[in-house]
Amino acid sequence: MCFLIVLLSTIFATVVADPLYTACSTEYGNYDLGSPFEKNLKVVVETLPSISSSTGFNNTASGIFPDNVSGQALCRGDVTSSACQTCLREASQKLLKECKSKDATIWYEACQIRYSFQNLTSLNVYAGKYPVLESEKKSVSDTVHFYDYVKLLMDNLSIDAALNHSKLMFATGEIKFSSNETIYGHAQCTRDIREDECQECLSFALLDLKGCCSSKQGGIIVSGSCNLRFELYKYYNASSHLIASPTPKGRGNWKMVAIIVSITTISVLTIVIGSSIFCLRRKRRNYRDMERNHLALLNELAISRGITLTEEGQLVSSEDLPFMDLNTIIAATDNFADSNKLGQGGFGTVYKVSYKGASR
Ligand SMILES: *[C@@H]1O[C@H](CO)[C@@H](O)[C@H](O)[C@H]1NC(C)=O
Ligand SMILES: *[C@@H]1O[C@H](CO)[C@@H](O)[C@H](O)[C@H]1NC(C)=O
Ligand SMILES: *[C@@H]1O[C@H](CO)[C@@H](O)[C@H](O)[C@H]1NC(C)=O
Ligand SMILES: *[C@@H]1O[C@H](CO)[C@@H](O)[C@H](O)[C@H]1NC(C)=O
Ligand SMILES: *[C@@H]1O[C@H](CO)[C@@H](O)[C@H](O)[C@H]1NC(C)=O
Ligand SMILES: *[C@@H]1O[C@H](CO)[C@@H](O)[C@H](O)[C@H]1NC(C)=O
Numbered sequence: 001m002c003f004l005i006v007l008l009s010t011i012f013a014t015v016v017a018d019p020l021y022t023a024c025s026t027e028y029g030n031y032d033l034g035s036p037f038e039k040n041l042k043v044v045v046e047t048l049p050s051i052s053s054s055t056g057f058n059n060t061a062s063g064i065f066p067d068n069v070s071g072q073a074l075c076r077g078d079v080t081s082s083a084c085q086t087c088l089r090e091a092s093q094k095l096l097k098e099c100k101s102k103d104a105t106i107w108y109e110a111c112q113i114r115y116s117f118q119n120l121t122s123l124n125v126y127a128g129k130y131p132v133l134e135s136e137k138k139s140v141s142d143t144v145h146f147y148d149y150v151k152l153l154m155d156n157l158s159i160d161a162a163l164n165h166s167k168l169m170f171a172t173g174e175i176k177f178s179s180n181e182t183i184y185g186h187a188q189c190t191r192d193i194r195e196d197e198c199q200e201c202l203s204f205a206l207l208d209l210k211g212c213c214s215s216k217q218g219g220i221i222v223s224g225s226c227n228l229r230f231e232l233y234k235y236y237n238a239s240s241h242l243i244a245s246p247t248p249k250g251r252g253n254w255k256m257v258a259i260i261v262s263i264t265t266i267s268v269l270t271i272v273i274g275s276s277i278f279c280l281r282r283k284r285r286n287y288r289d290m291e292r293n294h295l296a297l298l299n300e301l302a303i304s305r306g307i308t309l310t311e312e313g314q315l316v317s318s319e320d321l322p323f324m325d326l327n328t329i330i331a332a333t334d335n336f337a338d339s340n341k342l343g344q345g346g347f348g349t350v351y352k353v354s355y356k357g358a359s360r
């Protein structure tokens with residue numbers, strides 16, 4: 001007995017999934033039980049599964065004003081007509097049971113049904129709903145770049161769904177996110193709205209998807225006229241084209257930046273350490289240079305080798321200089337006073353010469 005219940009409930013569970021979301025609109029009030037509206041409603045909603053399942057979409061209407069009702073059914077583009085019919089049957093029963101409002105919609109993974117006192121044909125009012133999938137409760141490991149890939153995929157699918165007439169406003173696709181993760185998605189519109197309306201509806205839905213699910217392992221947004229979804233597994237039953245991943249701009253670049261930073265750091269360290277050693281050596285040599293300055297200058301003068309003196313900023317080479325005796329130079333440079341030192345040249349220390357008493 002227990003086994004039978006478990007078996008039956010298992011079969012039941014595999015055939016009929018729970019609705020994703022049920023929206024009984026509170027805006028327009030409820031219809032009266034036993035009213036003509038309710039009678040028309042039942043005709044519309046119970047007719048929808050049989051007239052919609054073969055093509056996956058249809059509209060129907062019943063009654064005259066003010067009790068006229070219109071209804072619409074849509075199956076996800078990849079489901080078989082029998083799976084579509086099973087889903088729509090369940091949906092129509094559930095919707096009549098759950099809602100008593102004059103306007104309502106129910107969404108399942110494989111199908112949706114809506115009815116209203118308003119003419120639903122071409123009625124495109126975006127009102128996104130956010131059913132919470134199991135996958136939506138888990139976050140992805142790389143939260144920084146994930147949504148860029150989801151957006152790339154969804155933008156592509158939205159255009160495909162809206163503009164590719166061979167696809168009945170349904171598009172599936174996949175994009176490789178990492179070595180072990182591929183994002184699968186679909187975008188779909190009801191076939192009664194225009195291309196631009198479909199694109200607009202999906203762009204609103206994508207904004208909502210960003211809000212709820214930009215770093216989640218899955219997400220779905222449903223609205224009356226469009227829906228979109230992504231998962232890290234292939235949840236649909238259709239061949240899907242692979243969308244090209246972005247050039248290694250996002251994550252690839254981080255590796256590049258890391259390499260460049262490493263090289264720069266190593267280079268800077270090499271330069272700093274190298275020049276420190278160089279400066280230390282140079283400093284030591286400078287001390288030695290200072291010691292021999294006076295003697296060297298006297299020596300250089302004595303052997304009459306090139307010496308450069310400056311005269312009011314003008315460089316004068318020693319070859320052009322008239323002969324000067326050492327006493328004149330000593331007097332002119334104030335006995336090689338540090339205050340007369342201009343700098344250190346290639347030939348030795350350079351002194352400023354004051355011409356008081358010195359003749360050219
Ligand atoms: C919609 O249903 C009507 C009535 O059954 C049918 O004639 C029509 O072919 C259906 N349209 C589509 C697109 O399935
Ligand atoms: C609903 O609107 C469509 C397009 O605007 C129109 O073709 C259709 O006849 C209308 N249906 C009803 C029942 O008013
Ligand atoms: C019912 O009829 C009224 C008046 O013709 C119309 O405005 C309204 O759109 C119709 N509703 C449906 C569901 O077709
Ligand atoms: C429309 O979809 C079909 C089937 O996937 C594809 O072969 C075709 O290239 C698409 N057309 C456009 C314009 O994208
Ligand atoms: C993919 O690999 C990363 C680590 O590289 C891991 O964190 C993540 O859970 C893996 N994802 C799946 C779906 O296996
Ligand atoms: C997937 O599609 C194949 C081929 O159309 C079909 O045989 C199979 O039953 C489908 N599976 C589901 C779960 O719809």
Ligand SMILES: *[C@@H]1O[C@H](CO)[C@@H](O)[C@H](O)[C@H]1NC(C)=O
Binds near residue numbers: 155159160242244
């Ligand atoms: C969608 O992606 C495919 C494959 O990367 C590409 O050929 C196509 O041009 C894209 N379509 C749009 C509208 O971006």
